[in-house]
Amino acid sequence: MKIYKFGGASVRTAEGVRNLCRIVSEEKEPIFIVISAMGKTTNALEEVLDHCIHGRSSDALNRASEIIAYHEQIINDLFGQAKKNENLNRTNAPIFHTDEQSHPHTERNATFLARPALETLYSRLSACITSIKPDDDFDRAYDMLVSFGELISTTIVSNFLEAQGIDNRWIDMRACLITDDRFREATVDLDASGIRLKTVTAGHPVHVFIGQGFIGGTLSGEPTTLGREGSDYTAAIVGNLLDAERVTIWKDVDGILNADPRRFDDAVLIPELTYLDAIELAYSGAQIIHPKTIKPLQNKNIPLYVRPFGDSSKPGSVIRNTISKAINVPVRILKSNQILITIRPKDFSFVLEERLADIFYVFHYHRVKINLIQSSAVSLSLSVDNSRLLGKAVEILRNDFRVAYNDHMELLTIRGYDANSYARYAKADGIFLVQRTRRTLRILRRSSPDESR
Ligand code: ASP
Ligand code: MG
Numbered sequence: 284m285k286i287y288k289f290g291g292a293s294v295r296t297a298e299g300v301r302n303l304c305r306i307v308s309e310e311k312e313p314i315f316i317v318i319s320a321m322g323k324t325t326n327a328l329e330e331v332l333d334h335c336i337h338g339r340s341s342d343a344l345n346r347a348s349e350i351i352a353y354h355e356q357i358i359n360d361l362f363g364q365a366k367k368n369e370n371l372n373r374t375n376a377p378i379f380h381t382d383e384q385s386h387p388h389t390e391r392n393a394t395f396l397a398r399p400a401l402e403t404l405y406s407r408l409s410a411c412i413t414s415i416k417p418d419d420d421f422d423r424a425y426d427m428l429v430s431f432g433e434l435i436s437t438t439i440v441s442n443f444l445e446a447q448g449i450d451n452r453w454i455d456m457r458a459c460l461i462t463d464d465r466f467r468e469a470t471v472d473l474d475a476s477g478i479r480l481k482t483v484t485a486g487h488p489v490h491v492f493i494g495q496g497f498i499g500g501t502l503s504g505e506p507t508t509l510g511r512e513g514s515d516y517t518a519a520i521v522g523n524l525l526d527a528e529r530v531t532i533w534k535d536v537d538g539i540l541n542a543d544p545r546r547f548d549d550a551v552l553i554p555e556l557t558y559l560d561a562i563e564l565a566y567s568g569a570q571i572i573h574p575k576t577i578k579p580l581q582n583k584n585i586p587l588y589v590r591p592f593g594d595s596s597k598p599g600s601v602i603r604n605t606i607s608k609a610i611n612v613p614v615r616i617l618k619s620n621q622i623l624i625t626i627r628p629k630d631f632s633f634v635l636e637e638r639l640a641d642i643f644y645v646f647h648y649h650r651v652k653i654n655l656i657q658s659s660a661v662s663l664s665l666s667v668d669n670s671r672l673l674g675k676a677v678e679i680l681r682n683d684f685r686v687a688y689n690d691h692m693e694l695l696t697i698r699g700y701d702a703n704s705y706a707r708y709a710k711a712d713g714i715f716l717v718q719r720t721r722r723t724l725r726i727l728r729r730s731s732p733d734e735s736r
Contacts (some may be wrong), residue, residue: 284313284315285314285530286525287315288317289405289592290319291436292592294318294322294440299592300440301361304447304449307444315527316494317495318514320497321354323373326430327350334346335417343415344409354439361443364445373555381546397439411428437453450491452492456674458479459482459483467508467510469501496513497512497513502644513575519587520579523585534599538554539600543570543616551612552600557602561602562578567698567725587601588600610698613699613704616696621668621694622666622667622690622694623716626662626686628685650670651676669690692727692730693728695725696725714728
């Protein structure tokens with residue numbers, strides 16, 4: 284089995300879906316395809332939720348209509364207007380379900396047979412929107428609502444592949460990836476999920492399976508999500524559970540580069556990386572892969588390929604246990620939207636060390652991600668992601684500590700830095716903190732609109 288993952292950017296347009304179809308049609312071995320929500324749908328659904336929790340239900344429904352219109356446009360491009368209308372007149376829409384019989388992909392046909400399933404999804408989406416009340420548990424409501432993005436995208440893609448003669452089975456990952464109920468950042472139960480995934484794929488006559496990235500479900504059937512950009516993680520877990528021979532992430536870049544080409548003009552491709560390289564890069568904020576992706580693959584020694592979606596003849600990059608040539612260029616990773624927090628005991632006593640566990644617990648509890656830590660006898664400096672509950676965490680800490688706060692910061696990490704990169708980056712203006720080990724240089728600096736810094 285091979286695992287292919289297509290992110291939102293890859294399925295953003297009808298052309299993207301056709302390209303996916305081309306890539307998949309070249310594959311003769313069994314393949315499991317993991318797909319994200321189309322384009323910026325997840326962001327849009329987050330806006331819908333924001334309207335819901337502020338009690339603006341008609342704004343929420345309007346935004347949802349725009350999301351539906353966007354998907355309908357893609358369907359029109361893929362299947363044509365006439366066919367859509369013809370199908371719209373069908374009645375008795377079956378209930379959307381994992382069960383193959385009720386998922387209308389049994390016939391090969393150029394018309395859009397998933398119309399009833401999709402209409403059911405749309406009406407469940409609006410029912411979900413109207414059910415969310417301002418006092419609801421935010422994280423639980425988030426997962427219920429935002430998971431529709433992936434359910435809709437996979438339904439469309441699955442049906443398009445079917446129409447193109449690629450028999451496939453649509454898998455409901457809410458029922459296959461069993462997670463705990465830490466909503467918005469759920470952890471997958473590998474044992475329980477392995478059994479389910481093997482059951483739905485083993486011995487099945489089709490050799491193409493399509494599942495949603497990013498989403499799972501609790502044992503009691505509530506939808507969960509695995510954290511933003513979590514579809515890579517889904518692909519890695521599916522790879523691990525099905526003992527895949529490889530996992531391939533199809534991206535809108537040539538592979539893994541030594542810097543984000545949108546921010547640095549001298550980026551080059553890194554053809555091979557070890558799992559350790561990759562985990563360090565992802566943790567530092569390289570947006571190329573989700574940080575949780577590596578462990579499930581490393582544990583089973585499964586190589587991860589990152590390949591350009593637009594040109595399947597290019598090899599891209601591979602991440603695996605051993606590589607033939609170590610990375611020989613400094614790798615720069617920029618993590619933006621950082622806040623520098625400096626914490627001191629109120630009475631200037633030297634007790635900070637004894638309180639570290641309490642401080643970190645407050646951040647952990649409020650889901651604040653800490654990206655850099657520096658401590659002295661009386662102060663602790665942290666670079667953290669600017670996140671929703673950060674203000675609450677700071678408020679609690681202020682009961683016991685003096686807490687200073689600098690926003691509009693960015694964290695530049697340079698792995699394998701050399702004298703040139705040190706001179707260029709560590710001596711510039713606007714730097715608040717520099718940390719340096721033998722291999723890695725980390726610089727916290729004021730965010731800059733200057734793209735090429
Ligand atoms: N659609 C989700 C997101 O945008 C998951 C993903 O794209 O990986 O965060
Ligand atoms: Mg996405």
